[in-house]
Amino acid sequence: MSSYLAVLRLPSAARTFATALIGRLSYGTVVLSMTLALASGHGSVGRAGAVVAVFALSVAALAPLRARLIDRHGIRRVLLPLALSYAAALLGITAATWRPGAPLWLLEALALAAGATAPPLGPTMRTLWRTMCGDDQALMQRAFSLDTVAEEVIGVSGPLLVGVLILVANPAVGVLLSAVLVAVGTVAMMTSPVVGLASTGVRAPGGGLGTRTGRVRHRGSLSRIAEPVFAATGVGLGLGAQSLAIVAFAMRHHQPSAIAWADAGMSVGSILGGLAYGTIHWPIPGRTRLPLLTVALGLSIGAAGLAPNVWTLTAITTATGLFVSPLMTCAYLVGDELAAEQSRTSAGMWVNNAYNAGSSAGYAAMGPVLARLPLSGCFALAAAPVVLAAGAARIWRFRIAKATPSAEVAITEAPAPASAAV
Structure with a gap:
């Protein structure tokens, strides 16, 4: 603390x-x-x-x-x-x-x-x-x-x-x-x-x-922050789809209270994971960390399909939550790192919007699937866009690195005047 x-x-x-x-x-x-x-x-x-x-x-x-x-x-x-x-x-x-x-x-x-x-x-x-x-x-x-x-x-x-x-x-x-x-x-x-x-x-x-x-001097386009946008979209899709799959799980087990328990577990895990993430000194840069966290979240979403009962599901969703806040924190940080100096607010908004749009789309897309697949398959399908987003972010990074081998940056810094301190 x-x-x-x-x-x-x-x-x-x-x-x-x-x-x-x-x-x-x-x-x-x-x-x-x-x-x-x-x-x-x-x-x-x-x-x-x-x-x-x-x-x-x-x-x-x-x-x-x-x-x-x-x-x-x-x-x-x-x-x-x-x-x-x-x-x-x-x-x-x-x-x-x-x-x-x-x-x-x-x-x-x-x-x-x-x-x-x-x-x-x-x-x-x-x-x-x-x-x-x-x-x-x-x-x-x-x-x-x-x-x-x-x-x-x-x-x-x-x-x-x-x-x-x-x-x-x-x-x-x-x-x-x-x-x-x-x-x-x-x-x-x-x-x-x-x-x-x-x-x-x-x-x-x-x-x-x-x-x-x-x-x-920069490339002023959305392509600069595509990596965190890909990741946030995948996370939104996966969590949106998972939330509806949890509702189906609770209904099929005749335990509607499981919805509240699973959601509460996710929130608690996300809060604890986010607080822990901020205090750790990571040996790898954020752009490398981001796809790793995304894959981990995707695997944990898929694991929920193996839950035999409500309590196991709650434990798994709590573990899933441990990755949510750290992943979004990392996405915001990477977006801030990659954005042009004069476009940082826009970068944060694109990441935030990607998550929200993905969540709505994932929730809507899972509806027709629930009637056609077993629950384990539904959770696996929810995990798929998250894992794919990690791969897309990684591929994009290599593509950009190949296209722009060096960044052109010219920055001058001046010491702060005494009046600037507050």
């Missing part, structure tokens, strides 16, 4: 991270809150699903554009207007669902507006970690691990918070809470000195804050 305390003791780190987490908690509460509010207001889960689908698709489709705007125009100029617009759209959904009767077109329009303006708080926070950690790679690894574990905790605690809230309040209150969280968190985050430094390219080598000026 002392290593994580060192991260939080960086100038302005605890303040910036805490405010970002407040805003990011909105993403842990908004989907379930919106679904419950819409279903309550319209009495139709199908209509609720349609509106939430509009929201989710617009979030994913426009995510790279929002990240690119931040890279191009700076965090303060873009993130705050996005967050306030997003909060306003959620307030509109709150008002429209507070009482039944709102037309479907209005709900879909508000969901589209919310999804289109959803602020990329996670990728932005990882950009800020880079600013705070400078060129200290060990510090970066701990910071990214802490960040990934925090996302895992938000993914678990957000729905639990909504579940408690709807026991005492109108379901639309959850959407209102999501709006308040993102607005308060982002506004508070903007007051951090680190945000101003990141917007001007100021960064400290070896930790702390300093001034960095320079010029990097």
Whole structure:
């Protein structure tokens, strides 16, 4: 834990991270809150699903554009207007669902507006970690691990918070809470000195804050970060497919509670694995580590198909979770390493989006398979894209290395002025 305390003791780190987490908690509460509010207001889960689908698709489709705007125009100029617009759209959904009767077109329009303006708080926070950690790679690894574990905790605690809230309040209150969280968190985050430094390219080598000026000649395309994007896509596909296979396992064993146990085991394993990963000094570079972690995750997903009972399945999913946060941390780090200096937020968003898109696609694809294959075959099929993604990332690395034998980088560094320290 002392290593994580060192991260939080960086100038302005605890303040910036805490405010970002407040805003990011909105993403842990908004989907379930919106679904419950819409279903309550319209009495139709199908209509609720349609509106939430509009929201989710617009979030994913426009995510790279929002990240690119931040890279191009700076965090303060873009993130705050996005967050306030997003909060306003959620307030509109709150008002429209507070009482039944709102037309479907209005709900879909508000969901589209919310999804289109959803602020990329996670990728932005990882950009800020880079600013705070400078060129200290060990510090970066701990910071990214802490960040990934925090996302895992938000993914678990957000729905639990909504579940408690709807026991005492109108379901639309959850959407209102999501709006308040993102607005308060982002506004508070903007007051951090680190945000101003990141917007001007100021960064400290070896930790702390300093001034960095320079010029990097690069290949400005998605191909630069294809390795972590391949890995994240495969992981999303595998875990999305596995989650539906776990539901089928529980139903066929007549133990619906197995779903909750397996999911809980996965989350606990991911949190523990992420915390451990950040403290280890790895003898091999991240680009070599990434496919190894991906293969390990794929094999553990496949092993779940051998489980004879609920308790064995829970043990295996817990072991699977041990690789999830470390793998995503490694993917974010590799993406940050490979990205051009002025495209780091976009790189993080592409990795994040690849995982989310893969998860949705894997879940959808597993449905028709469950009726045709035994459970062991379903889990093996879920493991396949993860292992294949590791191979694709490795092949791409060799292809790029062959095409570009040397990178052209010209960087000049200046010492930090006394006024830069915060």
